[in-house]
Amino acid sequence: MRIAMSCLVLLAALPPGAGAQAPSHQGRAIAPAAAVRIFNLAGTVRVTGWNRDSIDVTAVVPEGAGRLVFGGGSGGVKLGIDPPVGVVNYPGSLVEVKVSSLARVWIKTESAEILVSGLTSSVDVSSVSGRIVITGEVAQVSAESMDGGIDVEVTAALVRLKSAGGAIVLRGQATDATLSTVSGAATAVVRGLERGRMETVGGNLTFDTELRAGGNYTLESHSGDINIRLPAAVNGAVDLSALEGRVVNRLTKNPVRSANRGRGESAAFSAGTADADLVARTFKGTITIELQTN
Amino acid sequence: MTCAQLDQLLDDYLDDRLDAAVRGDLESHLAGCGNCRAAEERLRTVLEGARRLPRSIDPPRNLWPEIAARLPAREAPAVAGRITWRRWLPLAAAAVLLIAVTAVVTRQLSRRPPVIAAAPTPAPTAGAGFASDRDYVLAAEDLERVLREGRDRLAPATVEIIERNLALIDAAIAEAREALRADPANADLRALLWGAHRQKLDLLDRATRLTRS
Amino acid sequence: MTDPIQRARDGDPDAFRVLYEGHVGRIYALCLRLSGDPARAEELVQDTFVRAWEKLPGFRGESAFGTWLFRIAVNVVHAEGRSRGRREARVALTADTDALPAPGRAPDPGTRLDMEQAIAGLPEGARTVFLLYDVEGYQHAEIARMTGIAEGTSKAQLFRARRLLREVLSP
Numbered sequence: 001m002r003i004a005m006s007c008l009v010l011l012a013a014l015p016p017g018a019g020a021q022a023p024s025h026q027g028r029a030i031a032p033a034a035a036v037r038i039f040n041l042a043g044t045v046r047v048t049g050w051n052r053d054s055i056d057v058t059a060v061v062p063e064g065a066g067r068l069v070f071g072g073g074s075g076g077v078k079l080g081i082d083p084p085v086g087v088v089n090y091p092g093s094l095v096e097v098k099v100s101s102l103a104r105v106w107i108k109t110e111s112a113e114i115l116v117s118g119l120t121s122s123v124d125v126s127s128v129s130g131r132i133v134i135t136g137e138v139a140q141v142s143a144e145s146m147d148g149g150i151d152v153e154v155t156a157a158l159v160r161l162k163s164a165g166g167a168i169v170l171r172g173q174a175t176d177a178t179l180s181t182v183s184g185a186a187t188a189v190v191r192g193l194e195r196g197r198m199e200t201v202g203g204n205l206t207f208d209t210e211l212r213a214g215g216n217y218t219l220e221s222h223s224g225d226i227n228i229r230l231p232a233a234v235n236g237a238v239d240l241s242a243l244e245g246r247v248v249n250r251l252t253k254n255p256v257r258s259a260n261r262g263r264g265e266s267a268a269f270s271a272g273t274a275d276a277d278l279v280a281r282t283f284k285g286t287i288t289i290e291l292q293t294n
Numbered sequence: 295m296t297c298a299q300l301d302q303l304l305d306d307y308l309d310d311r312l313d314a315a316v317r318g319d320l321e322s323h324l325a326g327c328g329n330c331r332a333a334e335e336r337l338r339t340v341l342e343g344a345r346r347l348p349r350s351i352d353p354p355r356n357l358w359p360e361i362a363a364r365l366p367a368r369e370a371p372a373v374a375g376r377i378t379w380r381r382w383l384p385l386a387a388a389a390v391l392l393i394a395v396t397a398v399v400t401r402q403l404s405r406r407p408p409v410i411a412a413a414p415t416p417a418p419t420a421g422a423g424f425a426s427d428r429d430y431v432l433a434a435e436d437l438e439r440v441l442r443e444g445r446d447r448l449a450p451a452t453v454e455i456i457e458r459n460l461a462l463i464d465a466a467i468a469e470a471r472e473a474l475r476a477d478p479a480n481a482d483l484r485a486l487l488w489g490a491h492r493q494k495l496d497l498l499d500r501a502t503r504l505t506r507s
Numbered sequence: 508m509t510d511p512i513q514r515a516r517d518g519d520p521d522a523f524r525v526l527y528e529g530h531v532g533r534i535y536a537l538c539l540r541l542s543g544d545p546a547r548a549e550e551l552v553q554d555t556f557v558r559a560w561e562k563l564p565g566f567r568g569e570s571a572f573g574t575w576l577f578r579i580a581v582n583v584v585h586a587e588g589r590s591r592g593r594r595e596a597r598v599a600l601t602a603d604t605d606a607l608p609a610p611g612r613a614p615d616p617g618t619r620l621d622m623e624q625a626i627a628g629l630p631e632g633a634r635t636v637f638l639l640y641d642v643e644g645y646q647h648a649e650i651a652r653m654t655g656i657a658e659g660t661s662k663a664q665l666f667r668a669r670r671l672l673r674e675v676l677s678p
Contacts, residue, residue, distance in 0.1 A: 128452055128504065129455070147455045164455060164497055182463060199489055201462050202462050220485070220489050241482045243480070243482055244473070260480070281486060282486075283470055283483075284469075305665070305666055305669060336677050341641055344626075345641070347622060347623070347642050349642065351535050351536040351539060353532075353535040355549075357556075358527055364557045365523070366560075366561065
């Protein structure tokens with residue numbers, strides 16, 4: 001957001017007339033399911049799906065920030081900001097793209113934030129430290145960051161979100177979701193999930209879902225806490241294990257037992273008829289299972 | 295030479311396969327026939343277009359992790375070869391488990407044996423061909439070497455992020471390993487240790503990819 | 508540093524990765540053009556390298572490694588095509604990011620993408636021979652060995668491919 005704001009401030013500060021960085025504009029007709037690759041190291045990339053078989057790019061590239069490149073044909077387009085050569089600190093650019101909602105879109109940035117909405121086919125984005133926000137009904141979502149936050153609110157079949165230090169939030173509907181962090185927190189509030197995997201080393205995990213027939217859910221942390229929120233009627237088998245941590249069961253009357261030679265705790269129970277499996281394990285975090293509030 | 299005869303010889307003409315006499319005939323026909331000159335021109339355009347096509351196109355993503363994951367072990371004549379291969383096993387497993395986003399891998403993922411139910415529990419598998427804690431360490435060392443060589447190309451802030459998170463993972467690995475030493479049969483512990491190893495390999499893989507981009 | 512082919516043949520995946528990195532661009536380009544589908548091309552590239560790894564012990568260097576790899580790729584693509592019984596719509600080539608026209612240049616009809624699309628529209632046999640001969644620069648004898656067709660068939664397919672392309676690409 002800070003970067004977006006600075007872009008806006010920069011825009012506003014530019015004097016009219018000579019020297020002003022007029023937005024560059026490019027566009028062309030494309031096949032509806034074209035592949036679109038976008039790169040912009042610093043600044044902002046905003047991609048919006050629209051109901052036209054074309055791509056429309058507006059870029060605001062400040063002085064010294066490089067130049068907009070745009071190439072390709074109807075089947076595939078690659079565009080982005082070629083940074084200045086040999087310069088380490090250069091201002092960020094804003095790349096605003098409107099593209100056929102069926103297009104398959106790849107975005108790569110370093111510090112630039114990535115904002116995607118209205119795409120329906122596949123979105124594959126990666127950033128080093130930029131924030132990533134994806135919304136819409138999209139078949140496949142893959143987002144990867146080192147330190148940036150990832151915020152995804154979608155209806156999707158397949159979701160893969162990965163960050164080292166950044167926080168990850170997934171909301172909406174997904175059939176298959178994997179969230180992975182090292183130190184960042186990860187939150188999944190998801191319905192319709194048949195396969196879910198969340199893993200972290202030191203971040204806290206929050207998993208809010210319902211167990212579906214045949215579903216398989218695995219949550220793992222080393223030192224982070226794991227919070228599980230389920231509907232009152234558990235439909236499947238739940239197995240919680242904290243090797244040198246605690247287990248708190250606020251969902252059912254099943255007891256929490258001492259485990260791992262008294263160093264940890266565990267709880268296991270099953271109910272209903274569905275053959276769903278939920279496994280949560282932590283080395284020294286606390287696993288809490290409780291009732292969903294929404 | 296008729297237009298039809300010329301049409302049959304045009305390819306050989308442009309491929310320079312005609313003997314001098316036939317070529318002479320053909321060229322004198324061409325000199326006086328606009329239609330055949332147009333045909334020759336079109337064929338030249340096709341051939342030049344073909345020659346101008348890039349012979350190498352980079353795939354849109356790195357396909358190696360999935361390939362590495364599928365390489366079956368081979369009886370190697372050289373001992374060193376076998377050792378190096380074993381280094382890749384855990385990385386390959388990690389790649390399958392963590393990196394890939396293709397449907398193929400998704401199917402593989404969903405076929406992964408379920409981990410840990412009630413006791414007695416089978417040891418969780420870390421992926422096809424999994425070897426040992428030591429193999430993960432060796433695989434990580436390989437990537438750490440690559441990262442060291444390329445770290446100058448990363449921004450200092452990025453290096454800091456990577457190192458901070460690697461340190462966290464290393465501490466987790468050390469703790470889990472220590473606990474596993476005291477309780478070697480504990481399947482949950484092993485699953486957590488393997489998980490930390492995979493996280494480390496994945497982070498290293500992403501970091502080394504950044505050094506190349 | 509020993510030869511990566513030798514080391515890969517001895518079972519060293521690090522060495523095989525070196526070979527992968529040296530050849531993946533050309534194999535991907537071939538698979539992309541033969542299959543006409545970027546996603547399938549990725550799978551075909553993977554299959555090609557896995558097959559190559561399996562077959563490496565039998566590689567004796569009679570041909571260049573690149574040619575040997577091409578032969579495997581052609582076989583993988585054709586085997587996959589047969590098993591699929593495909594005739595799906597060929598999507599336009601995409602993703603070939605490095606070969607895009609320079610920015611700011613006016614669109615240039617009759618070049619790259621048109622050419623790619625025209626090749627994608629060729630019948631399979633003609634397409635294969637055209638790619639190997641006119642794009643990749645192999646001779647008919649090599650193409651015959653790679654694809655298992657007779658040399659005369661290779662020539663006939665090339666003739667056919669060029670003729671079709673002339674038609675398609677005429678203004």
